[in-house]
Amino acid sequence: xxxxxxVSKTFNTGTINERKALIDAELHIAPGEFVTVxxxxxxxxxxxxxxxxxxxxxxxxxxxxDGVNVTGLPEYKRAPYIGRVFQDPKMGTAADMQIEENxxxxxxxxxxxxxxxxxxxxxxxxxxxxxxxxxxxxxxxMTTKVGLLSGGQRQAITLLMAVxxxxxxxxxxxxxxxxxxxxxxxxxxxxxxxxxENNLTTLMITHNMKDAIEHGNRLIMMNEGRIIYDVAGEExxxxxxxxxxxxxxxxx
Amino acid sequence: xTNILCAxxxxxxxxxxxxxxxxxxxxxxxxLGVFITFRILxxxxxxxxxxxxxxxxxxxxxxxxxxxxxxATILALVSGLLAGLVTGLLHAKLGIPAILAGILTQFAxxxxxxxxxxxxxxxSLNPSQYKLVISMRNIPKAILIGxxxxxVIIAILYWYFGTEQGxxxxxxxxxxxxxxxLGINTPNIKILGLVLSNGxxxxxxxxxxxxxxxxxxxxxRGSIVIGLAAIIIGxxxxxxxxxxxxxxxxxxxxxVVGGIIYYIVMVxxxxxxxxxxDLKLFTALIVTIFLAIPYLKGKTKNSFGWAGKxxxxxxxxxxxxxxxGV
Numbered sequence: 001x002x003x004x005x006x007v008s009k010t011f012n013t014g015t016i017n018e019r020k021a022l023i024d025a026e027l028h029i030a031p032g033e034f035v036t037v038x039x040x041x042x043x044x045x046x047x048x049x050x051x052x053x054x055x056x057x058x059x060x061x062x063x064x065x066d067g068v069n070v071t072g073l074p075e076y077k078r079a080p081y082i083g084r085v086f087q088d089p090k091m092g093t094a095a096d097m098q099i100e101e102n103x104x105x106x107x108x109x110x111x112x113x114x115x116x117x118x119x120x121x122x123x124x125x126x127x128x129x130x131x132x133x134x135x136x137x138x139x140x141x142m143t144t145k146v147g148l149l150s151g152g153q154r155q156a157i158t159l160l161m162a163v164x165x166x167x168x169x170x171x172x173x174x175x176x177x178x179x180x181x182x183x184x185x186x187x188x189x190x191x192x193x194x195x196x197e198n199n200l201t202t203l204m205i206t207h208n209m210k211d212a213i214e215h216g217n218r219l220i221m222m223n224e225g226r227i228i229y230d231v232a233g234e235e236x237x238x239x240x241x242x243x244x245x246x247x248x249x250x251x252x
Numbered sequence: 253x254t255n256i257l258c259a260x261x262x263x264x265x266x267x268x269x270x271x272x273x274x275x276x277x278x279x280x281x282x283x284l285g286v287f288i289t290f291r292i293l294x295x296x297x298x299x300x301x302x303x304x305x306x307x308x309x310x311x312x313x314x315x316x317x318x319x320x321x322x323x324a325t326i327l328a329l330v331s332g333l334l335a336g337l338v339t340g341l342l343h344a345k346l347g348i349p350a351i352l353a354g355i356l357t358q359f360a361x362x363x364x365x366x367x368x369x370x371x372x373x374x375x376s377l378n379p380s381q382y383k384l385v386i387s388m389r390n391i392p393k394a395i396l397i398g399x400x401x402x403x404v405i406i407a408i409l410y411w412y413f414g415t416e417q418g419x420x421x422x423x424x425x426x427x428x429x430x431x432x433x434l435g436i437n438t439p440n441i442k443i444l445g446l447v448l449s450n451g452x453x454x455x456x457x458x459x460x461x462x463x464x465x466x467x468x469x470x471x472x473r474g475s476i477v478i479g480l481a482a483i484i485i486g487x488x489x490x491x492x493x494x495x496x497x498x499x500x501x502x503x504x505x506x507x508v509v510g511g512i513i514y515y516i517v518m519v520x521x522x523x524x525x526x527x528x529x530d531l532k533l534f535t536a537l538i539v540t541i542f543l544a545i546p547y548l549k550g551k552t553k554n555s556f557g558w559a560g561k562x563x564x565x566x567x568x569x570x571x572x573x574x575x576x577g578v
Contacts, residue, residue: 084433092433
């Protein structure tokens with residue numbers, strides 16, 4: 001599904017602030033895998049997600065998504081394949097637009113946007129059903145501007161927008177980090193539900209080791225731009241918080 | 253702008269009001285163009301000062317060349333689209349900040365407009381020789397035509413910003429990052445917005461040139477300020493009347509209403525026999541006041557000064573208890 005071959009990225013090349021954010025990263029993800037990504041600050045977690053999403057071009061290597069070499073495509077051209085949820089709840093939705101308008105924008109991900117109506121009647125029914133899954137009562141507030149909602153509600157909508165067109169790959173960049181523990185748990189639960197229901201290949205960054213262990217079926221740990229630990233299957237299921245802490249202290 | 257107002261014959265206020273309304277309608281149409289960039293795309297586009305005059309220059313020269321005025325007006329609109337395209341390309345393809353891109357286009361358009369007008373800074377269009385779309389010779393008719401054109405443009409804008417493409421423009425203005433992640437080509441969308449905006453502005457310029465019977469190299473000077481004034485006056489009125497319940501169509505309509513009110517204020521200022529040379533100063537003052545009001549309103553509700561004053565009784569109680577040795 002997703003192949004990262006010898007991917008490298010250096011920021012501020014040739015200056016005193018030069019930082020090798022990704023060094024020869026290799027990662028092969030099979031269809032349906034749900035990978036959690038952990039690592040300290042500056043380990044390269046967000047960098048690897050941004051490299052895949054196409055926020056900027058990489059310096060070296062290749063990124064192949066579902067057989068397509070996307071390395072040379074800008075972010076908006078990769079968008080048809082990729083659903084994305086950011087850390088900041090404000091980043092994933094358009095505050096000045098209604099809930100249904102936001103969903104309608106997501107529904108046209110990767111399609112030509114012409115002069116047909118931005119939201120159709122048939123879609124509204126579909127959105128009502130999808131919003132009901134979130135159990136936040138948003139299905140009755142579809143014309144509310146998203147800016148009036150709480151961070152948790154906005155993040156739940158972003159999640160729905162990300163999976164609406166069943167992307168080949170779902171990228172979650174610490175998408176619960178800005179939420180209170182109860183809301184974070186709810187959003188994670190919804191994440192699991194949506195990922196399973198749509199059988200989505202997923203990469204999820206988290207700072208919470210418990211979440212990293214409990215969610216997904218594969219875990220990778222990053223440090224200084226390299227992937228230093230990779231477990232899947234049964235081994236991942238047996239993994240404990242102590243094991244991870246040990247791994248962290250081994251680095252230091 | 254000053255010479256336009258001077259052209260209004262001096263009579264009493266009532267006889268001058270209809271003229272103010274018809275001019276206000278044309279400026280309101282211009283303000284709709286500014287609304288697309290300033291409010292929807294969240295970009296301050298200064299090229300409008302140039303493209304307004306371009307619209308005027310094109311309509312006058314093409315009419316003189318023998319084209320029907322309505323066709324010349326449409327071609328003037330097209331010239332505005334091209335002006336917007338230049339600003340858009342400078343901004344989105346060459347990475348020049350929007351404000352600077354607008355200033356560059358406006359600066360360049362001065363020469364272009366002079367070229368269009370055959371190196372003359374002023375070209376007249378005799379209303380008795382041409383079948384003008386709109387003219388100050390017949391003010392009631394001018395108002396009627398202004399209202400019809402505004403209504404048509406508002407209807408088109410309302411429809412357009414409800415379409416997939418229009419939604420993409422709005423999304424880009426609200427959240428660029430999200431739009432990219434949803435596969436919207438935001439640089440191209442910004443170009444599109446600037447193109448549409450300047451097209452409308454040039455259309456307004458073309459109507460103004462016909463209305464006043466001439467095109468002038470300086471006729472667009474200060475357009476951006478007048479546009480902002482119209483938008484802000486319209487928004488404040490809209491909020492006051494509809495109590496935050498303004499839908500998009502009403503908001504657009506009130507931009508035009510804002511343009512009319514702005515011009516009525518100008519007529520009143522002139523009627524008070526204030527020096528027309530001071531009009532730009534008044535305009536700047538009005539815009540400053542209306543831009544500052546929402547900010548200051550928020551400040552008074554939420555100021556450190558007041559919080560400090562409110563805290564005094566608590567702070568006093570603490571220091572008293574210290575004195576008592578509690």
